[in-house]
Amino acid sequence: MSRKASDNVEYTLRSLSNLMGEKRRRQADGSAGSGAAAAAGERSLIAAESCSSLNSAASGGELERAARRQFQQDETPGFVYVVSVFSALGGFLFGYDTGVVSGALLLLKRELNLDALWQELLVSGTVGAAALSALAGGVLNGLCGRRPCILLASGLFTAGAGVLAAARDKETLLAGRVVVGLGIGVASMTVPVYIAEVAPPHLRGRLVTINTLFITGGQFFASVVDGIFSYLAKDGWRYMLGLSAVPAVIQFLGFLFLPESPRWLIQKGQTQRARRILSQMRGNQAIDEEYDSIKNNIEEEEKEVGAAGPVICRMLTYPPTRRALIVGCGLQMFQQLSGINTVMYYSATILQMSGVEDDRLAIWLAALTAFINFIFTLVGVWLVERMGRRKLTLGSLTGTAVALIILASGFLLSAQVSPRITLNPPDPSHQNSTCTKYSYCNGCMLDPDCGLCYKLNKSSVVESSCIPVDKDSTMKAAWGRCSNETVFKKEDLFWAYNFCPTPYSWTALLGLILYLIFFAPGMGPMPWTVNSEIYPLWARSTGNACSSGVNWVFNVLVSLTFLHTAEYLTYYGAFFLYAGFAALGLVFIYGCLPETKGKKLEEIESLFENRLCTCGMSDSDEGRYIEYIRVKGSNYHLSDNDASDVE
Numbered sequence: 112m113s114r115k116a117s118d119n120v121e122y123t124l125r126s127l128s129n130l131m132g133e134k135r136r137r138q139a140d141g142s143a144g145s146g147a148a149a150a151a152g153e154r155s156l157i158a159a160e161s162c163s164s165l166n167s168a169a170s171g172g173e174l175e176r177a178a179r180r181q182f183q184q185d186e187t188p189g190f191v192y193v194v195s196v197f198s199a200l201g202g203f204l205f206g207y208d209t210g211v212v213s214g215a216l217l218l219l220k221r222e223l224n225l226d227a228l229w230q231e232l233l234v235s236g237t238v239g240a241a242a243l244s245a246l247a248g249g250v251l252n253g254l255c256g257r258r259p260c261i262l263l264a265s266g267l268f269t270a271g272a273g274v275l276a277a278a279r280d281k282e283t284l285l286a287g288r289v290v291v292g293l294g295i296g297v298a299s300m301t302v303p304v305y306i307a308e309v310a311p312p313h314l315r316g317r318l319v320t321i322n323t324l325f326i327t328g329g330q331f332f333a334s335v336v337d338g339i340f341s342y343l344a345k346d347g348w349r350y351m352l353g354l355s356a357v358p359a360v361i362q363f364l365g366f367l368f369l370p371e372s373p374r375w376l377i378q379k380g381q382t383q384r385a386r387r388i389l390s391q392m393r394g395n396q397a398i399d400e401e402y403d404s405i406k407n408n409i410e411e412e413e414k415e416v417g418a419a420g421p422v423i424c425r426m427l428t429y430p431p432t433r434r435a436l437i438v439g440c441g442l443q444m445f446q447q448l449s450g451i452n453t454v455m456y457y458s459a460t461i462l463q464m465s466g467v468e469d470d471r472l473a474i475w476l477a478a479l480t481a482f483i484n485f486i487f488t489l490v491g492v493w494l495v496e497r498m499g500r501r502k503l504t505l506g507s508l509t510g511t512a513v514a515l516i517i518l519a520s521g522f523l524l525s526a527q528v529s530p531r532i533t534l535n536p537p538d539p540s541h542q543n544s545t546c547t548k549y550s551y552c553n554g555c556m557l558d559p560d561c562g563l564c565y566k567l568n569k570s571s572v573v574e575s576s577c578i579p580v581d582k583d584s585t586m587k588a589a590w591g592r593c594s595n596e597t598v599f600k601k602e603d604l605f606w607a608y609n610f611c612p613t614p615y616s617w618t619a620l621l622g623l624i625l626y627l628i629f630f631a632p633g634m635g636p637m638p639w640t641v642n643s644e645i646y647p648l649w650a651r652s653t654g655n656a657c658s659s660g661v662n663w664v665f666n667v668l669v670s671l672t673f674l675h676t677a678e679y680l681t682y683y684g685a686f687f688l689y690a691g692f693a694a695l696g697l698v699f700i701y702g703c704l705p706e707t708k709g710k711k712l713e714e715i716e717s718l719f720e721n722r723l724c725t726c727g728m729s730d731s732d733e734g735r736y737i738e739y740i741r742v743k744g745s746n747y748h749l750s751d752n753d754a755s756d757v758e
């Protein structure tokens with residue numbers, strides 16, 4: 112142990128599971144014949160450690176608690192928070208740029224005459240570019256470091272915002288959206304890794320989760336901006352799309368002065384710089400131990416895995432990293448397969464089903480949905496270091512699955528009482544439309560070309576007809592009684608596009624709210640947080656690139672297939688399907704996700720030493736207890752990886 116020597120008394124915190132891990136390794140190294148002796152040795156060691164723990168608890172409990180408090184206060188200088196917040200601006204831009212487009216499209220499609228294909232291109236162009244650049248970001252991160260990647264992402268965000276705000280035609284808009292997407296992809300894989308690498312272990316989960324808080328904050332802010340600028344019929348979209356340049360420039364300027372990740376620097380042999388940055392991040396804590404542990408780990412890894420061949424091949428042939436990759440990608444896949452982005456995207460429809468007639472009100476209520484997502488991500492930030500990643504993810508996904516079942520039941524009940532279509536007025540232009548073939552509102556609502564025009568008698572639907580929707584605005588019919596908004600509202604007529612008036616809408620609304628309450632604290636942030644910590648340093652960039660790529664690919668898949676899924680399976684079928692995926696996700700997470708709370712990044716690899724479906728049970732926090740051992744040194748100091756400290 113190379114910690115600076117000093118003469119006062121120091122206590123070291125050591126987890127029993129670490130000691131056992133060390134001994135297990137030693138045991139495995141020894142011959143089979145010495146197994147019994149080793150086991151006996153281990154039993155006596157455990158007993159001795161338990162006793163020493165009890166003794167120290169009895170004699171110095173208060174002292175140790177004070178030491179721990181003092182340690183944790185000392186350990187976290189404000190600089191770590193500043194660095195984390197500046198990086199998390201990348202998350203904010205990710206949320207803002209993916210969220211703002213729905214409101215901008217409402218205005219754009221009128222001003223630039225965009226057809227459905229172009230609208231689709233402007234949305235998916237960004238997400239597709241994000242998927243590609245997340246994958247490429249792995250190589251960049253490994254070669255150039257985290258800081259240049261964050262600078263690159265904020266540069267791309269700024270350039271994209273400029274192009275979008277100044278665009279004169281749809282082609283330029285698409286180019287701007289692709290540039291922004293490239294920024295999102297790089298930011299989404301780099302920021303969590305960077306924060307995890309600069310954070311002290313006891314705060315790592317919380318600080319990385321702040322990045323997801325910023326994502327949902329960006330989505331909320333985007334929905335408010337959409338609401339405000341939707342009143343500005345001309346050029347409102349320029350402000351919506353261009354505003355993201357402000358946080359992007361702030362992040363760029365900030366990162367000109369912020370440091371590189373010390374772990375990446377050590378890996379590249381820039382040890383002096385790494386030490387300097389590490390001591391800036393750790394305040395008055397001695398950093399020798401952390402520094403040595405990172406350095407030893409890198410050397411050990413190189414010995415164990417070798418340094419030849421592409422990282423992804425080495426990851427796939429080395430069982431612990433292969434398992435970590437499956438867990439990381441699986442988490443990201445199940446996050447998207449639980450349907451978060453369709454639930455968010457269709458929240459306005461769900462709210463309209465619940466009787467919100469006014470379009471502007473629906474826009475503002477959609478902002479409320481984004482706000483619930485944001486606030487409950489904050490609950491996640493609070494819970495992650497209390498409950499740990501595993502319990503939080505399992506609890507969150509269970510609630511999400513139940514909420515999806517309630518949401519689907521709301522749509523099912525509504526479909527069962529779907530109003531009959533009673534009128535079939537002839538099309539004045541004599542064009543054949545599919546809308547006349549539906550006998551119930553349910554079929555009419557699932558056809559993207561049609562909407563229901565009806566009157567209400569008390570609460571029952573009367574005089575209903577299924578009519579083609581206006582090509583420029585889904586707020587009115589293409590012809591007939593519901594084709595002029597101001598006129599039909601005066602005549603007590605209603606127009607329902609994408610939904611049916613139903614007495615069971617409250618069930619869907621309840622499902623929506625419960626969904627966000629459960630999803631946001633766990634399934635929203637944990638896939639990002641866990642991925643930032645489960646890979647060893649040599650595999651971290653590549654692991655995060657792959658898992659972020661999986662997140663974006665499934666994001667596109669789920670959003671692009673939602674309408675078709677709803678057409679074939681109906682809305683309730685689609686949400687039951689997502690509930691099924693969530694249930695599968697639960698089994699996967701229960702079996703495969705180990706607890707990483709409080710562990711050093713360098714220790715986490717050992718959690719994946721067991722067979723994949725047993726990783727979830729290995730070395731979790733349950734049954735693990737903390738022990739203080741008296742060692743030489745200066746202050747009360749936490750240390751957990753060097754047996755030479757023990758007196």
Ligand SMILES: O[C@H]1[C@H](O)[C@@H](O)[C@H](O)[C@@H](O)[C@H]1O
Pocket residue numbers: 323326327330446451452484634635636662666
């Ligand atoms: O973690 C985030 C968050 O939950 C967002 O709300 C969602 O839009 C993203 O797809 C997801 O990756």
